[in-house]
Amino acid sequence: MAEPFELYEGILWEPGSGYFLLDRHLARLGASARxxxxxxxxxxxxxxxxxxxxxxxxxxxxxxxxxxxxxxxLEDADVKPSAPVRVARAAxxxxxxxxxxxxxxxxxxxxxxxxxxxPRARDVLLWNERGELTDTCAGNVVLxxxxxxxxxxxxxxxxxxxxxxxxxxxxxIEEAVLPVASLERATRAWFINSVRRWCDLVVEPS
Amino acid sequence: MxxxxxxxxxxxxxxxxxxxxxxxxxxxxxxxxELLAYASxxxxxxxxxxxxxxxxxxxxxxxxxxxxDLVLCAVRDALTDLLPALRAGRARVIDVSGTxxxxxxxxxYLAGVTPPFAASARFVAIPRGVAAGLGVALAPLARAGLxxxxxxxxxxxxxxxxxxxxxxxxxxxVQVLNRMSGERSxxxxxxQSLAFDSLPQIGPLDxxxxxxxxxxxxxxxxxxxxxxAALELTRVRVPTLGGSLAVVHAELAEPLELGALRERLAxxxxxxxxxxxxxPTPRAALGHDDVAIGRLRTxxxxxxxxxxxxxxxxxxxxxxxxxxxxxxx
Numbered sequence: 001m002a003e004p005f006e007l008y009e010g011i012l013w014e015p016g017s018g019y020f021l022l023d024r025h026l027a028r029l030g031a032s033a034r035x036x037x038x039x040x041x042x043x044x045x046x047x048x049x050x051x052x053x054x055x056x057x058x059x060x061x062x063x064x065x066x067x068x069x070x071x072x073x074l075e076d077a078d079v080k081p082s083a084p085v086r087v088a089r090a091a092x093x094x095x096x097x098x099x100x101x102x103x104x105x106x107x108x109x110x111x112x113x114x115x116x117x118x119p120r121a122r123d124v125l126l127w128n129e130r131g132e133l134t135d136t137c138a139g140n141v142v143l144x145x146x147x148x149x150x151x152x153x154x155x156x157x158x159x160x161x162x163x164x165x166x167x168x169x170x171x172x173i174e175e176a177v178l179p180v181a182s183l184e185r186a187t188r189a190w191f192i193n194s195v196r197r198w199c200d201l202v203v204e205p206s
Numbered sequence: 207m208x209x210x211x212x213x214x215x216x217x218x219x220x221x222x223x224x225x226x227x228x229x230x231x232x233x234x235x236x237x238x239x240e241l242l243a244y245a246s247x248x249x250x251x252x253x254x255x256x257x258x259x260x261x262x263x264x265x266x267x268x269x270x271x272x273x274x275d276l277v278l279c280a281v282r283d284a285l286t287d288l289l290p291a292l293r294a295g296r297a298r299v300i301d302v303s304g305t306x307x308x309x310x311x312x313x314x315y316l317a318g319v320t321p322p323f324a325a326s327a328r329f330v331a332i333p334r335g336v337a338a339g340l341g342v343a344l345a346p347l348a349r350a351g352l353x354x355x356x357x358x359x360x361x362x363x364x365x366x367x368x369x370x371x372x373x374x375x376x377x378x379x380v381q382v383l384n385r386m387s388g389e390r391s392x393x394x395x396x397x398q399s400l401a402f403d404s405l406p407q408i409g410p411l412d413x414x415x416x417x418x419x420x421x422x423x424x425x426x427x428x429x430x431x432x433x434x435a436a437l438e439l440t441r442v443r444v445p446t447l448g449g450s451l452a453v454v455h456a457e458l459a460e461p462l463e464l465g466a467l468r469e470r471l472a473x474x475x476x477x478x479x480x481x482x483x484x485x486p487t488p489r490a491a492l493g494h495d496d497v498a499i500g501r502l503r504t505x506x507x508x509x510x511x512x513x514x515x516x517x518x519x520x521x522x523x524x525x526x527x528x529x530x531x532x533x534x535x
Binding site: 026 | 282287289290291293294303304310311409412418421422425
């Protein structure tokens with residue numbers, strides 16, 4: 001029998017504006033809960049988050065953990081500065097059909113394996129069995145190609161990040177199949193996620 | 207809003223609340239350019255009757271709904287998926303699903319209790335079911351700075367769990383009456399069969415021991431009622447088909463004579479104070495749009511009463527349509 005796991009979300013809370021992209025985080029949590037058959041009461045989760053946020057002072061990353069029976073755990077942590085994110089290219093491809101790549105869960109074997117293969121790297125740039133870029137262990141990727149900002153297509157096997165979804169909805173980025181070789185052509189590269197937003201991405205030699 | 211004839215989307219059109227909203231829209235002759243009715247994908251293409259015409263049920267599509275002038279949301283969880291598209295679009299949203307009721311950035315509207323919301327509001331939440339009844343009943347005491355503590359036990363009908371809840375209660379009751387006890391079909395809606403029984407837990411338990419629904423009720427009442435009265439709430443599902451009761455005991459800041467209490471309650475919009483020989487019952491409440499209050503007692507600064515309400519109308523459809531009329535201007 002498979003080991004139990006939890007769903008989780010990491011949500012930026014800021015004074016004045018509250019949670020960043022809360023609706024998208026809850027929609028994604030609800031979709032993952034439906035996919036894996038977790039119990040979830042989304043209005044209750046929203047209410048608990050709002051109550052938790054009312055006690056916060058400075059910018060915080062709020063981590064939400066949902067267990068299969070609907071149990072909820074919240075905690076907050078410091079927000080890392082938006083400095084350039086240095087990554088190493090993964091040693092091996094991920095399997096684009098792996099459902100755990102598409103949902104934010106505590107089952108992070110793929111990421112742990114990729115990080116273990118690059119012990120000196122703090123994060124790893126993942127790619128799939130077709131040689132297409134996917135994402136990193138902590139966020140999505142955007143490349144500037146021919147003057148347009150492109151992010152790996154969801155079919156590549158990646159976590160559909162909430163900031164990525166927001167940028168797609170606003171038309172600021174577009175999805176594309178991005179071969180690993182796109183990195184060489186890119187005039188600029190970014191790491192994005194909903195807590196750190198835009199960070200320059202630096203791919204270090206393996 | 208598109209002039210006086212909006213294009214309106216109703217989410218949850220086949221549910222108990224949705225059906226009541228359709229009824230109230232019709233009763234109030236709410237002006238409509240077009241009404242789009244949404245239900246689960248299983249019902250797509252089926253038809254409802256509205257104002258003598260067939261209304262075809264649609265599958266939820268975020269872009270189509272976001273392009274409407276007004277969205278009425280009467281189904282739990284649907285709104286969460288739609289909010290990103292709705293916030294980016296132009297539609298105005300009235301939520302009676304519970305999704306936005308505790309969001310401090312969204313006005314909570316209960317006629318006669320909350321201040322009017324700005325007609326320019328994009329999102330409005332409506333307190334649901336017994337929250338509306340308790341809000342109306344406790345408001346005159348809270349507004350006067352009298353309410354210190356309220357303890358309420360709610361006795362809520364199967365209709366609070368929607369048409370499926372009513373169906374399950376009816377089926378199980380028939381099975382018991384047909385001497386099929388022990389052969390009752392499995393409960394799908396309630397934790398166990400509600401027929402000839404009562405279930406003192408509505409919703410899943412939180413780590414505090416309260417249920418999610420009890421916490422939601424307390425949070426909504428905290429938004430509705432001025433002051434910081436302590437609230438102790440227990441919600442019980444009872445085997446009635448419609449209408450709900452709440453038994454309320456309250457501690458006031460100062461003693462209040464029975465006559466003075468009656469005066470305060472009678473002056474509140476939305477309360478129908480019953481004569482001493484008349485009982486507030488769920489069934490009687492179904493015929494009225496007010497909160498019926500009876501069994502009043504006072505003992506110094508302690509008071510008690512029982513309220514009954516039609517939770518689908520006062521605690522849902524009337525608020526939704528009244529809010530829609532405000533937004534329509």
